[in-house]
Amino acid sequence: MAPDSPVNAPYHHGDLRASALQMGMERLESQEQPDLGLRALARDLGVSATALYRHFPNKDALLDALALEGLTRLGAHQAAAAAQAGGGRDGFAEVGVTYVKWAVENPALLRLIYNRVGQVDLATDDPSAMGEAFYQLRAGIAATMPDEMSRDQRAAAALHAWSLVHGLAMLILDGQVAYDPAMVRKVVLMTDFSAG
Amino acid sequence: MAPDSPVNAPYHHGDLRASALQMGMERLESQEQPDLGLRALARDLGVSATALYRHFPNKDALLDALALEGLTRLGAHQAAAAAQAGGGRDGFAEVGVTYVKWAVENPALLRLIYNRVGQVDLATDDPSAMGEAFYQLRAGIAATMPDEMSRDQRAAAALHAWSLVHGLAMLILDGQVAYDPAMVRKVVLMTDFSAG
DNA sequence: CAGTCAATGATAACAGTGTCAACATAACTC
DNA sequence: GAGTTATGTTGACACTGTTATCATTGACTG
Numbered sequence: 001m002a003p004d005s006p007v008n009a010p011y012h013h014g015d016l017r018a019s020a021l022q023m024g025m026e027r028l029e030s031q032e033q034p035d036l037g038l039r040a041l042a043r044d045l046g047v048s049a050t051a052l053y054r055h056f057p058n059k060d061a062l063l064d065a066l067a068l069e070g071l072t073r074l075g076a077h078q079a080a081a082a083a084q085a086g087g088g089r090d091g092f093a094e095v096g097v098t099y100v101k102w103a104v105e106n107p108a109l110l111r112l113i114y115n116r117v118g119q120v121d122l123a124t125d126d127p128s129a130m131g132e133a134f135y136q137l138r139a140g141i142a143a144t145m146p147d148e149m150s151r152d153q154r155a156a157a158a159l160h161a162w163s164l165v166h167g168l169a170m171l172i173l174d175g176q177v178a179y180d181p182a183m184v185r186k187v188v189l190m191t192d193f194s195a196g
Numbered sequence: 197m198a199p200d201s202p203v204n205a206p207y208h209h210g211d212l213r214a215s216a217l218q219m220g221m222e223r224l225e226s227q228e229q230p231d232l233g234l235r236a237l238a239r240d241l242g243v244s245a246t247a248l249y250r251h252f253p254n255k256d257a258l259l260d261a262l263a264l265e266g267l268t269r270l271g272a273h274q275a276a277a278a279a280q281a282g283g284g285r286d287g288f289a290e291v292g293v294t295y296v297k298w299a300v301e302n303p304a305l306l307r308l309i310y311n312r313v314g315q316v317d318l319a320t321d322d323p324s325a326m327g328e329a330f331y332q333l334r335a336g337i338a339a340t341m342p343d344e345m346s347r348d349q350r351a352a353a354a355l356h357a358w359s360l361v362h363g364l365a366m367l368i369l370d371g372q373v374a375y376d377p378a379m380v381r382k383v384v385l386m387t388d389f390s391a392g
Numbered sequence: 393c394a395g396t397c398a399a400t401g402a403t404a405a406c407a408g409t410g411t412c413a414a415c416a417t418a419a420c421t422c
Numbered sequence: 423g424a425g426t427t428a429t430g431t432t433g434a435c436a437c438t439g440t441t442a443t444c445a446t447t448g449a450c451t452g
Contacts, residue, residue: 016400038438058440117370118371134372156379156382159379160383160386162367165363167359167364171355171359175314176310177355183355187356191387235408249412255411
């Protein structure tokens with residue numbers, strides 16, 4: 001009855017919004033570059049380009065939705081990895097390796113996430129969701145930090161870890177360095193949390 | 197006489213190629229996103245869009261040329277920073293801070309560099325120049341590595357350093373974390389080259 | 393159950409893009 | 423000075439995101 005539920009699917013033709021997001025997601029997963037075209041997407045959906053405008057105000061909104069979905073997946077993925085891997089250096093290394101692996105397996109999606117989410121006006125576009133998703137990501141990365149650190153130290157260490165794995169992932173995605181899990185592990189382990 | 201010299205300027209109207217690159221560079225330096233439009237650029241140059249096709253086979257080639265120029269500047273910048281900063285941890289930190297600072301000051305250019313150069317077919321598009329420029333960059337970053345390392349250790353350490361500063365720069369450019377030089381230094385110093 | 397209306401979709405059009413073919417003009421060469 | 427080559431322009435094509443307008447369909451109301 002109340003149509004304000006976020007997930008109420010069946011409209012009169014199909015559930016275009018969901019279909020569009022799903023199709024867009026598949027496209028992103030099977031592509032290298034996140035060059036999703038609104039018209040091309042609509043074409044693949046067997047629908048007219050302008051039909052998408054009934055569900056998204058513009059292309060950016062569509063991409064934002066996809067980026068949010070991707071960020072949610074990445075955040076959950078990292079949180080799970082952090083939960084499974086124990087603490088200590090090994091756990092930290094494993095979480096980092098997981099991040100890079102996910103990035104390599106979802107290049108276009110990772111690019112979309114960082115290209116869009118940071119620019120989103122959090123005041124107007126579902127701030128809690130965006131904040132939550134990125135919080136999950138940061139928490140997953142920071143979960144393996146040593147406990148005996150001060151708050152500032154933990155913040156710096158988390159930023160160090162995030163920068164390290166993200167930068168490594170970007171270098172790999174940009175073709176600057178080949179993907180080698182062993183090398184990733186070695187590079188990630190070269191971090192000294194007692195310093196700083 | 198011999199027109200095979202790479203730098204022979206005066207053509208019959210002006211030196212469009214150089215003007216285009218210069219204008220494009222200015223555009224990139226004053227913008228956040230590297231969304232250079234071929235037609236828009238030509239318009240600003242007071243020239244017809246297709247005129248640029250006498251100097252570049254297509255838009256990608258133009259962007260590649262700009263990316264190469266940017267990479268050369270970045271490489272020189274890093275090499276200079278590495279030469280000025282002494283060795284040791286302080287020198288290393290200074291080179292890293294310099295990288296991030298340059299990125300913050302040239303966001304569109306840095307994005308263009310990494311978006312394009314990695315995808316360039318090095319076999320067909322001036323391989324030596326591309327290789328040289330990136331070699332300069334890597335050398336600048338790796339110059340402050342401890343000497344007593346093995347070759348593999350040095351490679352891993354250089355990749356670690358590069359990933360770290362590049363990732364941090366990207367997070368800042370994407371608006372994920374605010375730019376704070378002190379924080380950058382702190383984060384960069386959290387690297388332990390004796391590990392791994 | 394009939395009728396109204398809002399939600400959803402399609403068409404046509406506009407401005408903008410990168411790119412090509414054809415044409416024009418200036419510069420350089422002999 | 424004539425001819426060839428290099429450079430620049432115009433017009434067009436396919437494509438894109440977007441809007442205005444029209445069509446249809448489902449859902450709710452009486």
